[in-house]
Amino acid sequence: MPPYYPDQPRWVDIAESLKPTLRVTEALPRGLVEPVADAAAFQGWRMRPVEGLAALPTKALGAGEGFTLDFGEHVVGTFRMKLKAVGLAQDAPVRIKFIFAEVPAETAEPFDPYPGQLSRAWLQDEVVNVDVLPCTLRLPRRYAFRYVKIEVLATSPCFRVALADFACDTVTSADPAAVAPPSEALPPEFQELDRVSLRTLRNCMLTVFEDGPKRDRRLWLGDLRLQALTNYASFRNFALVKRCLYLFAGLAREDGLVASCVYEVPEPAIGHCFILDYAALFGPALLDYAEASGDWAAARELWPVALRQMDFVLAHVGADGLFVDPGTWWIFIDWHAGLEKTVSMHGLAVYALRRMLALAKALSEHCGTAAPGGAERQSHTHTAEGGGATGLASFPALIERMTVAARKAWRDASGLFASGTKRQISWASQAWMVLGGVLSPTEGAAALKALPGRADAIPPAGPYLYHHVVEAMLACGLRDEAVALLQSYWGGMLRAGATTFFEVYDPADDRLSPYRSPLINSYCHAWSCTPAYFIRKGFAPPPATRTATRT
Amino acid sequence: MPPYYPDQPRWVDIAESLKPTLRVTEALPRGLVEPVADAAAFQGWRMRPVEGLAALPTKALGAGEGFTLDFGEHVVGTFRMKLKAVGLAQDAPVRIKFIFAEVPAETAEPFDPYPGQLSRAWLQDEVVNVDVLPCTLRLPRRYAFRYVKIEVLATSPCFRVALADFACDTVTSADPAAVAPPSEALPPEFQELDRVSLRTLRNCMLTVFEDGPKRDRRLWLGDLRLQALTNYASFRNFALVKRCLYLFAGLAREDGLVASCVYEVPEPAIGHCFILDYAALFGPALLDYAEASGDWAAARELWPVALRQMDFVLAHVGADGLFVDPGTWWIFIDWHAGLEKTVSMHGLAVYALRRMLALAKALSEHCGTAAPGGAERQSHTHTAEGGGATGLASFPALIERMTVAARKAWRDASGLFASGTKRQISWASQAWMVLGGVLSPTEGAAALKALPGRADAIPPAGPYLYHHVVEAMLACGLRDEAVALLQSYWGGMLRAGATTFFEVYDPADDRLSPYRSPLINSYCHAWSCTPAYFIRKGFAPPPATRTATRT
Helix, strand or coil, X not given: CCCCCCCHHHHHHHXXXXXXXXXXXXXXXXXXXXXXXXXXXXXXXXXXXXXXXXXXXXXXXXXXXXXXXXXXXXXXXXXXXXXXXXXXXXXXXXXXXXXXXXXXXXXXXXXXXXXXXXXXXXXXXXXXXXXXXCEEEECCCCEEEEEEEEEEEECECCEEEEEEEEEEXXXXXXXXXXXXXXXXXXXXXXXXXXXXXXHHXXXXXXXXXXXXXCCCCCEEHHHHHHHHHHHHCCCCCHHHHHHHHHHHHHCCCCCCCCCCEEECCCCCEXXXXXXXXXXXXXXXXXXXXXXXXXXXXXXHHHHHHHHXXXXXXXXXXXXXXCECCCCCCECCCCCCCCCCCHHHHHHHHHHXXXXXXXXXXXXXXXXXXXXXXXXXXXXXXXXCCCCCCCCHHHHHHHXXXXXXXXXXXXXXXXXXXXXXXXXXXXXXXXXXXXXXXXXXXXXXXXXXXXXXXXXXXXXXXXXXXXXXXXXXXXXXXXXXXXXXXXXXXXXXXXXXXXXXXXXXXXXXXXXCCCCCCHHHCCCCCHHHCCHHHHHHCCCXXXXXXXXXXXX | CCCCCCCHHHHHHHHHHCCCCCEEEEECCCEEEEEEECCCCHHHEEEEEECXXXXXXXXXXXXXXXXXXEEEEEEEEEEEEEEEEEECCCCCCEXXXXXXXXXXXXXXXXXXXXXXXXCHHHCCEEEEEECCCCEEEECCCCEEEEXXXXXXXXXXXXXXXXEXXXXXXXXXXXXXXXXXXXXXXXXXXXHHHHHHHHHHHHHHECCCECCCCCCCCCEEHHHHHHHHHHHHCCCCCHHHHHHHHHHHHHCCCCCCCCCCEEECCCCCEECCCCEHHHHHCHHHHXXXXXXXXXXXXXXXXXXXXXXXXXXXXXXXXXCCCCECCCCCCECCCCCCCCCCCHHHHHHHHHHHHHHHHHHHHHHHHHHCCCCCCCHHHHHCCCCCCCCCCCCHHHHHHHHHHHHHHHHHHHECCCCCEEECCCCEEEHHHHHHHHHCCCCCHHHHHHHHHHHHHCCCCECCCCHHXXXXXXXXXXXXXXXXXXXXXXXXXXXXXXXXXXXXXXXXXXXXXXXXXXXXXXXXCCCCCHHHCCXXXXXXXXXXXXXXXXXXXXX
């Protein structure tokens, strides 16, 4: 079957031509630690510093002996160390176990039996046999870690082993010289939020924007959008964003839908996750890119892809202007298991429509031609989900219809949006109704300020939605509340010991995992890196609402 | 401290210049098997062939699934296979466990907890994580195995893994083209003894004659001597023997003692095992080499080393002509834990003295000069253990004195030698008294034939001593008994399923291990390879007794 967009193969070629060479920088361990059970500590484990790093090169270890290196901060790269035999002779191989850990629990709790849903192979442990000492052992795989737990499993009665010169050859496509340090005028807490955000981003910036360097190590559209925003405010690696956008476009499904994740290796390939809200945000991400980079030519080229994504969303907006969850799509919004997503998705769709109009307008200004409204698509014979009735020209009226309908159907007496037949109140619903401009800033501010007092309101379960709540607060002028949320939520991760921000963080349950094992959670995760974006933008409101119509 | 022999550094250089390039030959698995508990089978495990090797390339395996390859025979080399993902996408690494097994028990019994005395790291298991499929996975280490047990530990819900194109790149310094196949005139059992012997030898012939390619993977003097004998009758790789002799000589201890093992890597180095009977056999091994290769120049060059070893033995022969175990030396002779070794060591010493005389005589004939009798040693200031009173000229009288004294002191009324204060009767004592010529062939034949009827006689515990018993039988004209012993002992290994001969084999206890775990035993072991030597020599008597004096 031919690709939906005739240029897809060329787009993949463009993406591949933009594949960066990674910067390699040596990182050294700063000390030794050992985990101590501590109910007050994150996940029940506190790292206690112990003496001995300097003495390791002359310390002879036998079976069952070991230690845990602390690199002081989260790093991503390959690991190496030197080994030598101490004793009469190395008359047998050495067997050593490694655990690369992002958080203390990974060094303290057994990996097996593994109850998690994702692959056990993501857990970063290795058993290595080394035949000939002395040597420099370079483990071939890339790891994401702060701690390295090393245990000698076997030597022999004739010798022990001494280990030295530990190092991580870190890799990233982020250029640290491109970004200024956090302003010293900022309170220390915000300087630290900024540093940890940028370390998170840097450690996810490899040959694509990875979601997490421990897991899943690949490009996700939702994560990309937030990484890109933070990148524009810091490292400004536009080529990497372009590469990623072209990968999504070049690898679109045969009906034009962009996947929610794509693979780089062994060759660029579509992932088989399709998330409706992620697809809807392709256009907004494209506009973000063009605005930041000035690369309107790319935005013009990928415009048909952005426009096509709206078909998949609008197919589920009825004549009454209300989004109806068809039940056949993965709608993400947030990890919360009980979240009813109809209202959130509706608000997100209106947000995307507004951003598509802004993109069309900008393309008209920058490229001198109006963005095509769907005419190109008419040359395709594919049956588009939702038909071709949703051309660009219809968007303004559609925004208005969806706004009016949602306010009428779902907004309750308290001014909050209620989702689904059970009329569920959630932070997600209010945030996306604000971001979509369905609520005015004044209404949105009232709604958002009401949420903490509503015990029945479903709170966010993870950083991705917390980001959108902060954005919504800023859109409503709730700067103090937004700042306080950064302090309480991302600041909570800092107080938990984070040197990079987590994939999953629930202040009320630090062992929460969407995968049935907190050990498999990723503790350096792209979508969590946006405090630096907010800080470096001076807590300015997000773009969509600047152009939002009021109803 | 300077080396004992001024030429030692040069001898190591010579040895290194003789380091062979290994032949690499691809070996493929012949089928799949699974271990079945069977009390009648070797170590309680029988391999049952199962279908499916041809179907593996398209069989998608998930966590907990696997199979066991059977290469049909013992091989030594590196292992490779191809992996591909089957399913939507490879969205996680693959985690795979490998066990390389010489015998079925290694695939059926857990390695841990490990009760053995030698390093756990010798057990050939690996856990490997592979990030990107498809790929060819080449495990970097060398293994010794017939079976490869492969278990997929983790894939993901999105994919399974298919494995194909398994191969072992076998390595050896033996040239198979240099050796004729066993004579078809031989009974099939002897053809098989020959084939398995030569496979054992081939798989131990690497850049030195290793004792066992699974463990200890290094050069031992006792093993070398028997490997060399079989090599002379088959592959005739004289350079490899020369390399090994020069390594022992070049790496001798500061008092001139040759170690019982040496290391090749990371650089040639002395091992710290010193076995008195092994040292005494350096000279006989040197004579064997010169006789087989015609390289009398090497024998002349290393003569001082051979002669010096006798000092260490003769230091413990009293004025009465009797060897006294000083209790400070490792005397090996055999693995049997209860063996009293005084008589065996005495007989071995006489054997070595006779072979040293033969070597001196041959050097005189071939090199035109008499072998020096110790004059060279007088230039050294080292205090030799036992002084310098044991010059070559004294050897004939010493042989006579030791012969008479032993017969008088230790030979009991039944004509058998009894060792130690408890007057222990053993196969070892009789065999070495025969090989030393202390017993005449007639006397020896009577003694050896009496042993099976003596329930109190300590039998051999392993192939190394069984070899010397066969040699002793041949020296006494007990050809039928020698042949029968090959059939019963090495033939027993064949009936146990051996495709290479074992380090340890006790027909009465197939789980016997000198190291408290039969899993750590080596099942392709150099000192067990001599049936081919006996067969290809036509069951001729060993050399020492051809020149033995009769008393």
